[in-house]
Amino acid sequence: MVDYHAVNNQGQYSAGGPPTYMEQENDWDRDLLLDPAWEKQQRKTFTAWCNSHLRKAGTQIENIEEDFRDGLKLMLLLEVISGERLPKPERGKMRVHKINNVNKALDFIASKGVKLVSIGAEEIVDGNAKMTLGMIWTIILRFAIQDISVEETSAKEGLLLWCQRKTAPYKNVNVQNFHISWKDGLAFNALIHRHRPELIDYDKLRKDDPVTNLNNAFEVAERYLDIPKMLDAEDIVGTLRPDEKAIMTYVSCFYHAFSGAQKAETAANRICKVLAVNQENEHLMEDYEKLASDLLEWIRRTIPWLENRAPEKTMAEMQQKLEDFRDYRRVHKPPKVQEKCQLEINFNTLQTKLRLSNRPAFMPSEGRMVSDINGAWHKLEGAEKGYEEWLLNEIRRLERLDHLAEKFRQKAAIHEGWTDGKEAMLTQKDYETASLSEIKALLKKHEAFESDLAAHQDRVEQIAAIAQELNELDYYDSPSVNARCQKICEQWDALGSLTQNRRESLERTEKQLESIDELYLEYAKRAAPFNNWMEGAMEDLQDMFIVHNIDEIQGLITAHEQFKSTLPEANKEREAIQAIQAEVQKIANYNGIKLAGNNPYTTITPQSIDKKWEKVQQLVPQRDQALQEELTRQQSNDHLRRQFANQANMIGPWIQNKMEEIGRISIEMNGTLEDQLTHLSQYEQSIIEYKPNIDQLEGDHQLIQEALIFDNKYTAYTMEHLRVGWEQLLTTIARTINEIENQVLTRDAKGISQEQLHEYRTSFNHFDKKRTGIMDSDDFRALLISTGNSLGDAEFARIMGIVDPNNSGAVTFQAFIDFMSRETTDTDTADQVIASFKILAGDKNYITAEELRRELPPDQAEYCIARMAPYSGPDAVAGALDYMSFSTALYGESDL
16 A cells, blocks of 8 residues: 655655645544535535546546546546646556556645645445545645635635635624635625625525525636536535535635636736826826927917017107017016916826836927927017017117207207298398498398308208107107208208398399498397307207216216306306397487398397397206206116116026025935925925015016116126026925936835935935936946946946936936836836736637726726727638737837
8 A cells, every 4th residue: 555644744855846735634534434514515515526627528426435446537637637647547446456446646736835734545436425525525625725825824724715705795704714604605605706706696685594695605606607507505504514524625716716807907907007097197198298298389379479570650669569569578478478387297297207107208299209309499589589679770760850850849849930031031122222221231130140141040950860760769740850951951941042032132232331330240240149148058058968877977967067157158148149230220319310120140138148148047947947857867777777787696696506406405405305395395495485586577677678778787687597597496496306206106106215316316316426416428337336236348338228218328316216216116018908808808819898897987098099009810700809009009119
């Protein structure tokens, strides 16, 4: 007889051999008898279990202890359940042949690591029922139950734990063992309902009707699950404690019947997880594309507006353009700056998620790359800067034009007032009937007029020069200016010609005229330039002025003070001229001469001189007041310059300092990633809280622009530079926070510990010599060597292809940790997804839409169906779908 006790007491083979899976139950004692009820249950259950396998070989047994005596069906049973070939059986009918065959079966069982206790071939050949049942139980344990292990438990405990988990949701079911917990039949029904709810109406079952419950479960299992009926309901109910081994055997059949469904469920869960990731990524891609399109469209619409340099005719229209531009800078552009920053953050987050899930990198559609958006943004800011410069220059031009136009109208009006009636005077024939003294007087008067005419030559030239400048500056009303100027010039030429003609006429009769009033003549000669001086003084005192700083207005004030210093001397000249007229009157009175009206040599009367002098005296304080008002305005402007400069000189270095601090923080971060995120968020909040200072500066800048201040000697900072710096500061802190968030995603997805991440950061910072957060390939190679990597040229080239796919020659910290986590962490792969689909498809090379809808949630099933290509293999059927190419597309060809 073969000795099956040769296994050590620990239930294991010698060192190096496979462990035994279990020991035979201690209650199999050759000297004890089985409980009759238990024996009956075991006979029925074990017989049904054996036949469920033997029928695959076209046979069965009727009597368990008789039909295995020759060892032939026993060897056949082991071949069917193991899938292996046993030694060729002996066909003789002698006892020795039967013992040899049974020994071959027992040897095979022992070779599978089973420790047989008290079972020998002779007992089986002799038809010992107890030993035969014990042997079959050993086979059931090894081949039906031993592989059942949940959370590294033993086979029996694993099967029990599986039953407890599957029946936990059901009322009146509490599986604690493999005997009395199954007597009411509810546990059997719960197992079936959990996996095939359509087969059983569980709510109609009653705990007080165990026979009905058991029969229902056994009949459904036999009819729909191909599990033969292994027990009778009456036997179980009629036994105080059903046989544990019979129940375990029966329950193991349920476990194996549903294990395929379990695998399908696991595969479906894996596919659902992969599809959920893909759907989320596609949603992020669509969001990016839409946000990028909207932002590019806004830039496309805005740039032509900024590039439109069509000038307006008036200051009011140009001021409105400037106000519209300020509204664009304050209201319309800031949200777009945020959108641009958010777009870059979304792009980086999406790429991180794609890397973490082994998906191909996202390539936006043509023209929507981050670089395309940055390029368009750069063009926008260039157009914006040029537009603002053009606006301010155009406002300066219009201001200058308005000043010149008003000056032209003033001088033209004065000149036109002076020329009024001059043509009639020059064309009169009064000299034809005048006396000699009158002719001489007319000649002297004409000489005085010529002197006056010459004095007005400068004003005419000034009028022509202003008109010419207005033409050169493209004044919108140049035609009317030119027409008026042309009329003045033509009239001036006519006056010159008429003056020459009258002189010639007077000179022809001069020989007849000898007497002359010297005093009148002297009066006329001195009164004319003095009168012209007063007219010039009045014109200057009423002249409009435009200045841009305190120095210019101080210059005008100084010139005005110099003018006032000449007034006493001018007053002496006025008194001298008036003395001449008084002397004329004195001589006339003394000699009894009756003067014939006004001075024949001039139209300038003493009254007009006094009146103009009084006008000059009135205009002087008015000019004083105007200059002082302008001085006050320039002092106010200078205050605005200082106010803006003080704030700008504080904000500019503050922004620069914050930019440098963010650079240091991004390189020398301490604590956990969550600590760093908290610190950076607080830091970001402190920056955002600084925004009122920027808004205040914008308000100061608006006051400066409204005051038409175009220079500021107190600061080198402009509002444009500070705006750009502020926007860069907000973008930089947001990008830094996003980098840490991506590191959290990488850490959580790849299972990287905080200590590992700290070690990666320390190593990276050590080799980041320039402290820029980016290192070149040589520094990166040194970093890899320091982490224990043995690098040849080919291996280093492979790694650089991973961390620097664009061949930029630079490696970021994010790329470094992505590589380190990729090298050390398992992730879903295309092969795993294909294997999961293969389980759902029942090992076919294709899957049908019906199978997808049965195994997956509706939305994900339809997602797959819409994206899977038809399967065209040789075994294709109608409606077959190619899940292999679909899985490949999820991860990219490089993963297969």
